[in-house]
Amino acid sequence: MPIGTRSEWTTPPDDGATTIAGVLVYEERYLSATGKPPASPPAFALVGALHRAVDAAERECAVRAELRAIGADWLEFGKVLVQGAHGVHDEQDEQMQQQPVSLLRSYAPPDWTEAYCRLRYWEHDPRLQRAGVGGAPCGWTVAEERQRVEVAHPARRMFDTLAACGVGSGITIVLGASGSGHRVAMHFLSSQADLQWADRSALAGALLLGVSLNEFVSRHALPVTVNPLLAGMSALQARIADCVQRGFSDKEVARSLELSRHTVDYHLRALRHRFNARNRVQLAQAIGGLAAVSRSG
8 A cells, every 4th residue: 555755744844843633743853852861770771872862863873773672673652642532531431542642753664654643543553452551562463453354444554554664563562550641652663574573582672662762752851942833931831832742741741841740730721721722632732733833834
């Protein structure tokens, strides 16, 4: 299934970020390390390496080296907000949907992230639906997943697109507290048609890499630039707004910006009022809409 060329999708602007179908899609060059280098234990040495990297290119080299070490070719990494039919998080809601808020495309197959957002594949992504919260890996192959569903089903089209991108198999890991609406979704992808590459060592390495990357993105990095259309608010609110668009939870916003939870809650209520948003998803989409206007202008 052809998915077109990169020129047919949204080309990233100079700051390395764009908004596609309400999802913030960004690259490593959109982020810069902030604060003091983290005192990470030896097992999480990658966090410190990413913080000490001189630029985005060096960070990419470090992450790609870890991907090669576990036998993966690509990585999908993103923040996901889980909500029910009424826009709130409810573990008992049978209509719960996992909607991406932000996706890092630096390590994904070319054009895949854009297709995933534009065609809204997340609405029928069995990888998200099947993976449990807490880091337990879920292995899958494109061939088996295509056989599970009918030809006309959106999930079948999603795996057809993955195959067109050269993906043959993958490991999905989802992190997040069961009582929270926020998730970190990671898909480690391989060109191999089977899962022989995904041995116990690869699974452990994938989990460690995913946790380390999330630690850096969530706690030790901020955007190089802030959407100029947010300039009407305070610098702090603009930073918080950017964190919301990137899918940060309240706790992650507080840690990243070194604020109290009370301060974060106060500014989030002000932002919801400013954008007339009833919930976190609407607020992220409203901010994302401003970013899209800013970058197309």
